[in-house]
Every structure is written in C-alpha cells, then in structure tokens.
Amino acid sequence: MSPYDPSAFPPFAVTVDLVVLTVRHHALCALAVRRGEPPYQGRWALPGGFVRADEDLSQAAARELAEETGLRAQSGAHLEQLATYGDPHRDPRMRVVSVAHLVLAPDLPAPRAGGDARSARWAPVGSLLEQDGFDTAGEAAPLAFDHARILADGVERARSKIEYSSLATAFCPPEFTVGELRRVYEAVWGVALDPRNFHRKVTGTVGFLVPTGGTTTRQGGRPAQLFQAGGAALLNPPMLRPEV
Amino acid sequence: MSPYDPSAFPPFAVTVDLVVLTVRHHALCALAVRRGEPPYQGRWALPGGFVRADEDLSQAAARELAEETGLRAQSGAHLEQLATYGDPHRDPRMRVVSVAHLVLAPDLPAPRAGGDARSARWAPVGSLLEQDGFDTAGEAAPLAFDHARILADGVERARSKIEYSSLATAFCPPEFTVGELRRVYEAVWGVALDPRNFHRKVTGTVGFLVPTGGTTTRQGGRPAQLFQAGGAALLNPPMLRPEV
DNA sequence: GCTGTTTATCGTCAGGCAGACGACTATGAT
DNA sequence: ATCATAGTCGTCTGCCTGACGATAAACAGC
Numbered sequence: 001m002s003p004y005d006p007s008a009f010p011p012f013a014v015t016v017d018l019v020v021l022t023v024r025h026h027a028l029c030a031l032a033v034r035r036g037e038p039p040y041q042g043r044w045a046l047p048g049g050f051v052r053a054d055e056d057l058s059q060a061a062a063r064e065l066a067e068e069t070g071l072r073a074q075s076g077a078h079l080e081q082l083a084t085y086g087d088p089h090r091d092p093r094m095r096v097v098s099v100a101h102l103v104l105a106p107d108l109p110a111p112r113a114g115g116d117a118r119s120a121r122w123a124p125v126g127s128l129l130e131q132d133g134f135d136t137a138g139e140a141a142p143l144a145f146d147h148a149r150i151l152a153d154g155v156e157r158a159r160s161k162i163e164y165s166s167l168a169t170a171f172c173p174p175e176f177t178v179g180e181l182r183r184v185y186e187a188v189w190g191v192a193l194d195p196r197n198f199h200r201k202v203t204g205t206v207g208f209l210v211p212t213g214g215t216t217t218r219q220g221g222r223p224a225q226l227f228q229a230g231g232a233a234l235l236n237p238p239m240l241r242p243e244v
Numbered sequence: 245m246s247p248y249d250p251s252a253f254p255p256f257a258v259t260v261d262l263v264v265l266t267v268r269h270h271a272l273c274a275l276a277v278r279r280g281e282p283p284y285q286g287r288w289a290l291p292g293g294f295v296r297a298d299e300d301l302s303q304a305a306a307r308e309l310a311e312e313t314g315l316r317a318q319s320g321a322h323l324e325q326l327a328t329y330g331d332p333h334r335d336p337r338m339r340v341v342s343v344a345h346l347v348l349a350p351d352l353p354a355p356r357a358g359g360d361a362r363s364a365r366w367a368p369v370g371s372l373l374e375q376d377g378f379d380t381a382g383e384a385a386p387l388a389f390d391h392a393r394i395l396a397d398g399v400e401r402a403r404s405k406i407e408y409s410s411l412a413t414a415f416c417p418p419e420f421t422v423g424e425l426r427r428v429y430e431a432v433w434g435v436a437l438d439p440r441n442f443h444r445k446v447t448g449t450v451g452f453l454v455p456t457g458g459t460t461t462r463q464g465g466r467p468a469q470l471f472q473a474g475g476a477a478l479l480n481p482p483m484l485r486p487e488v
Numbered sequence: 489g490c491t492g493t494t495t496a497t498c499g500t501c502a503g504g505c506a507g508a509c510g511a512c513t514a515t516g517a518t
Numbered sequence: 519a520t521c522a523t524a525g526t527c528g529t530c531t532g533c534c535t536g537a538c539g540a541t542a543a544a545c546a547g548c
Contacts, residue, residue: 222523
C-alpha cells in the first residue's frame, strides 16, 4: 500500500470552535461573534476557524483565541479541549469536524472583533441558550450550526469542573477576594451560597488560596483580604454544589 | 464566496480510535490489535479506523467496536467520546485527526480479530503502559502512534468516572453481586477496599443497585444477593477513591 | 458431623465535614 | 451618630466515612 492513498478515506475539514466563558455583572457570559457570511449569515455563533496544516489542535485554539479576543492562554486564562462534533450535516457546505475548546477567562475589556467576524460581544449564556431549538417567529434566533449544543456542553463542563478543581480562579483577576470568588461560583452555578461557610471552605482548603497581604474595599463594606490562586489544581474534598 | 472552496482549508483524515476496557482476572485490561501494515507494522495498537463520509463520530465508533469485538454498544457496554488527538505528525503518512472513544464492557469471550487487524487480545493496561515512551532495545515496544497517551487518558477517565457515576456496573454482567462490583473498583483503581464499608455504601445509595431476588455462590463462601444496575447515573455522594 | 476457610452482611464507634445560623468587625453613606 | 454593606470567626447538629468487631451461610477435608 502506498504511504498516502487519498482515495482510502474521505476528506474532512477540521475546525476549532471556542466556548469562551467569563463572569460579568454577576452572570456567566459567553463570547459570541456575528457571522458575516453564509450559511447562517447575521446569526450569532461561537468563535472558531479552520485548523492549519501544520498546527496542533490546541495551538489552533490558542491562535483563534488570540485573534478573536487578544487573549493569551498563558496569562491567567484557562484553555482545555471540550469535545468534538462531527455530525455529517452540521455544516451544510461540507463535511466539517469541529474540535471544541473551553476557555475560562477573567472579566475582560470589550471584545475586539477580529478575523472574519463582523462583531463580537459577551452574552449571558442564559439568553444564548433559552430559545435553544425553538425558533419563535424566526427572530431572536438561536446560535448558528450546533453551537447551542456546544455551548451547553461547555457550560456544563465549567459548572462541574469548578466543583473539584481550583479553576474558578481562572475567572478572577490575579488578585481577588473571597467574596469575589464566591460571586464567581454563584454566577456559574446560578445559586446563592452562604458567605460564612464559603469562606471557611475556601480558606481551609490547603493550596487553594494564598493571601497576598493586601486588602481591598472594591465591593464596599469591610475591607477584604486579597488572595491569589495557590498551587493546588484539585480540591479535595470538593466544593459542593447545592441541589437544584 | 462559493459554498465549497476546498482550497480554503487543508484536508484531514478523521479516524476513531477505541479504548475498550474490561476487568479480567482482577486486572483492568484493554483491547489491543496487532497492526498488519506499516507504519508500526507488527506493533500493538488500539482498534480504530476511518470515519466514513456519511457517518457520525459515535456511529463510526460503534461500528468499529462491532467490527473488532462483535460487541454492540447497546447491550450493556458503555460508549462515550474521550478526546481528540491531532498532532500534525502523529501519523507519518498524512494529517490524521483521531477522535478517541472510551468503551467499558463486561468480561467478554475471547476477542475476535476483525477488519485489517491480524490479531486482537486483552492486555492488562499496566503492561501496555509501563514502558510508556521508553523503547528499551527496540523490543517489547510500546503501543503504536500516540496510543499509549490515548490509553492513559482513557484509563484515567474510567478511574475518575466510576467515582461519581454508576458506570462501574458497565464492567459487570447484567446480574452481579456486591463483591463482584467491589472487585471491579479494586481492579480499576488498583487498591483494596473494605468489603463492609463498600457494601454499606453501594446498598445505601438510592438508585445504584436493584436487588433481583436471586442469590449466587459463584465466588465461594456465603451466597451473595444478586443485583442489577439501578436507574441512577450519578452517585451522590460519590464513591471515595482511597489516597494511594 | 465437625472444623476450618471463604465470602457476605450487619453493627458500632469516633472523626471530619457541611449546612444553618449567631455574633462581631470594619468600611462608606446619610 | 446611625445605618447599610460586606467580611470574618464561632458554634452546633447531622451525615458520612474509615476502622473494625461479630455473625451468617456456603464449601472442603477429615
């Protein structure tokens, strides 16, 4: 057999799509870009693009992230592979397999539109997902392609991952207070947490938080101690997400 | 822009690779096939193959599973997507992106060699991974391609997933005893568990196990009650994996 | 039948952790 | 000065787990 027999396999296009999450105004938000060309022209979609011939998947995701947001995966943000979507008809033009990646970022300045996107914005995930599948009257339409499904999977991954890992700190600036971290959990899970029990839990988990010595009064009220993320990646025992 | 512009993106081959795990003789084993053609001819590899033009990824995985093992994903076995591997040089012939899937199956009769594989066997994951990356003297070589990495990721997924889900029952026949289920946990985690605490835990978790009424004495000793998997998918609170 | 071995199953107890919630502290606003 | 807001420290109770004793029901060998 020849070392390269293109007739032996069908050709695919491979893309990366990004679920970029942040917490803004006490709400979990995702980055959405408006499509400038068909199909789904004018509809909101997740940022993404083709993987280049000499690129690894994670490199492609980091490149797209930088192009769309100016964000570097190194600086605070967290990037991980999410899942791969390959329904034969997910793109009407051709056979496209998309390797979705999940990015958790601190609250950023306004996103900059880049690449082939007309514009970009942060949108609360609730509003992006609520009409999921129901195209009421053709307007306020849901995300393009299967991006609602991808976004939902990314949100669910984030919700479960902050339970047993220290990833919630990826939503925070380099220095943050216990209250700010609690508001991250509250926004991602959509619940209210007891400030006293939360404080006991996060300050009692070794390696989760390291005090920097400073204090801040950003949120009003009594000044709060400032922390930065500690070395621990896994929380043991985990944070417990309240039922319902 | 034309609806299909092949020059706009590099063509990829897309494959599915399978990490098929089972518990045999108190050891976690993976299905390995011997490669019948270059590259890596004669080396062990994970089963897998090209995704067809009209196939979804999970369909392709189920088809490959049936071809290699005669196993249907419906009947007891569990199949889920694991991760996607797309290093530009992971296959020396061409650009291949592989969507790995994880299969958890009960102990099966001898695997049947199918497809283009010369032979297939169950191998303890320890022996497949121990020389991971070290090609000592060129023999007893590790798995082909990046399959050692894929297998390691699959094993780690299985180890963590039986903590908080009822998936350990996928390693068991339709009816099983608490002791058999405990030996599954012990084999997957590589630890010894206290039979009394394990029994209390699994029988006390609602929806995990449903007694069938029968008993068996397969393992010797006092007859044990038979159970089948209950409806619950998630264990709450989870099984705790002892620290090393 | 009796004894030892094996596996299953039930109970007990102490320690750790989480939820509920009271109390106090330190800021800014009025 | 008083209030509102947010942060921090404690207490108490109940649940769950790990350690481990004790009993039950089969089989093997004498």
